[in-house]
Amino acid sequence: MFEKLRNIVLKSGSTAQAGHHGSEPHVLPLKTYFAVFGALLLLTILTVVVSVIGLPQPTAIIVAMVVAAIKATLVVLWFMHLKYDDRFYSLIFIISILFLALFFIFTSLDVFTRGQVNPEESSFSQDGLLLRQEFMKK
Amino acid sequence: MDSNRNSAPKSAHAASAGGVEPNYLNAHKGIWSWMTTVDHKRLGIMYLVGILTFFAAGGIFALLVRTQLLGKIFGGPGKQDWLFSGDTYNKLFTLHGAVMVFLVIIPSIPASLGNFFLPLMLGAKDVAFPKLNLMSFYVYVLGGCFLLFSILTGAVDTGWTFYTPYSSTTSTSVVSAVMGVFILGFSSILTGVNFIVTIHKMRAPGLTWTRLPLFVWAQYATSLIQVLATPVLAITLMLLAIERTMGVGIFDPKLGGDPVLFQHFFWFYSHPAVYIMILPGFGVISEIITVNSRKQIFGYKAIAMSSVAIAVIGFLVWGHHMFTSGQSELASAVFSFLTFAVAVPTAIKVFSWVATMYGGSIRLNSAMCYALAFLFLFTIGGLTGLFLGSLSVDIHLHDTYFVVAHFHYVMMGGTMTAFVGALHHWWPKMTGRMLSEFWGKVGCFFVFVGFNITFLSQFLLGTKGMPRRYANYLPEFQTLHQISTVGSYLLGLGFLITLIYMIQSLINGEKASKNPWEAMSLEWQTDSPPIEHNFHVQPVVKHGPYEFPEIDHSLARGGH
Amino acid sequence: MGEQQSSQAAAAGQHHPKYLAHHFESMEQQNASGKLGMWLFLGQEVLFFSGLFLAYTLARxxxxxxxxAAHELLDWKLGALNTIFLLTSSLTMALAVRGAQINSKPTMFWNILATLLLGGAFMVVKYIEYSHKFHDGLLPGHFFDAAKAMHNGHPANIPGAPAIFFAIYFTMTGTHGLHVLIGMLLMLWLLVRINRGDFNSENHVFLENVGLYWHIVDLIWIFLFPLLYLVR
Structure with missing residues (x-):
């Protein structure tokens, strides 16, 4: 895997090789675009329907996010041509998502594990919630 | 592949011109030609002037802070806020921090020397996006103006970290300062994008990734952080501005928010930003030490890869700024562990530099003196970081002068020493003049000694419990504070000497040859100062950046 | 392959194509640089919005x-309409880029115009939504007016911190809307340049980059729509 990554970086690198993607643009057939568009519309309807039915909470948000992720993937791969473009662009995009994930994971690691030694420091402890509600009233 | 490229004739304005081709400084005349230039070399010089100006300003703020902390010498102990009030003191240290971090250290090496030398080292005519480069410069100036506006309208007293809820409630002009930093962030992002593309796409024929000078690798790692971390700072500061103007409360416990969340947001950028500051310094030191040791660098790949490793691991340690903030114990433990992990690639670098010098025939010019000072100071800065990364020790040392001394050893003793050393190393290329070696060493001596007096005493103050950011202190701290202040004057004197002989060199310095340090990387193959389009003929690279002719290959193969 | 390229580069060096900047060797190098720069910028955009999404997640x-309770005050029908506007505009944008690849000036022009108009439609809907919220006092932070909201027939008591919800709603949609506006300005400029005949199958990296930008704006809305309008 490491070798593969290395190749992606090196290939995108040198000026001598820079041309082999751009010289002849990869033209997709029109029907691909319309198929992707149709799928996007269907998925939009799906996500609305799921919300109107009203699934129980953890499931509902997971379904909504999975559907959104599929839609995003469709846009990225076909509308943004990532499927056919220099692999290095995909790498950049994936890296940016990984760093977003890092941001979420490490911040959550703090927020959800507070108060294990001093319970009153918890974000969700009884005291914490009471305090928060008290402030809300003011 | 390489040989194919060589055959193509690429001498649009080749040496056929014969005679003397004008250099980048005198190719165009007049202030307007500077204001609208897209030449990376001129932009580098303009950044340099801006950065040095702000460095002087930030330095004066620091000297004022230190002078206040002398305490009242004459007339016995007593009231210590003798020079100005505590409020003014708060503003001064905030300005010192904000100016030094956002206007000086972050852009110092990348924006000035990086702009000037990256394309030269790559054998390119310019960076990939010259107009974007000009725009970054004006964005930088605009950000500086916002900060200046903030100073004129009452300054900020939050510290450079803008912690909520104080920053969302204090009466000082936080919003304009925050806007300034927000804008400076975009300058940083655009420069980062520009450099990454330049390194990927603009390399000369034959300049493979393993033939890049290590300065370029360091710039690459730096740019990655600039692109990936700075936008988070932007959004954080935007949320802070909204919080302040609209009383939103995402970060305010009184309104149902979480102040620790702000610290997460802030340090997600600002810890990696520490590596934005130091990585280019590492790159500079790799160049200076190798060139002046006349020896193949020890562990080229290890140094290059450790830059990238530091860039990545640097994103995973931000919580070590928050051990006492109420962050969860588990998170603190994880962050503490990862903090120690950062020490590994950093130590690899220091080890490699020392090993590079071992057995080399060292040329002790003033740039090399600064590099040695860097090794000493940065190692102290790095090792004291390990104290602070340990959970229990940090509880005692948090927010004391120990922290202040630690990050000054890294930022000032590391980055700024490297920056000044780099100025000495590349000064002949940039200006076409030599610097005085004698006065260079005198300046370096004062900087080194002054610095250590200033900040070693602060380590002691910190371990004794002197908290940072206070205008007053208990009488027992006075002696150490006074020693520190005297040291800061020596440090200031060192920089003043440096400024004077630099100006002297510009006026009547000895003319520099093409390659006064006999270096092998591409920037030294063109004229001093370089011509407008950098090279007379497209250079072609056939060897690594440190394969000096006098290296005796019969003794050891490769050298690493 | 290498040989063919170097001969291309040499040929390029001789005529020096009209749109080739002085510091590049070939159009390929110039185009690839432009696109790489744009992808890096998009990575930056992802992280720019990450802070807002994280603030949203934790507040939620x-x-x-x-x-x-508060999301019931948003009209999901308008949100869905806007989703359709943006998805369609993404399609027309992709078709415009295809138009450049096949050297069809009218395809480029009309598709960019359609994208611009759809972006405009999105902003009009946003305007309607915003002015409604302003009128009803559903505003962020201390501008949130519970009494006014009640007066205008909204549920009397939103538990917890409605001010934070509306702060996040306005910040997220506002930042996104700003991106849409910037995209529309870029498209106006695109129309001028298309009309001037600047783009063809060899030289359209600017068009392509605006397209990439527009798609990322669409992509962010794909996530905003369920998160803000379809909480249930």
């Missing part, structure tokens, strides 16, 4: 009941 976890 702190105040689930607030989000459930």
């Amino acid at each position: 976890i702190f105040y689930p009941e607030t989000f459930l």
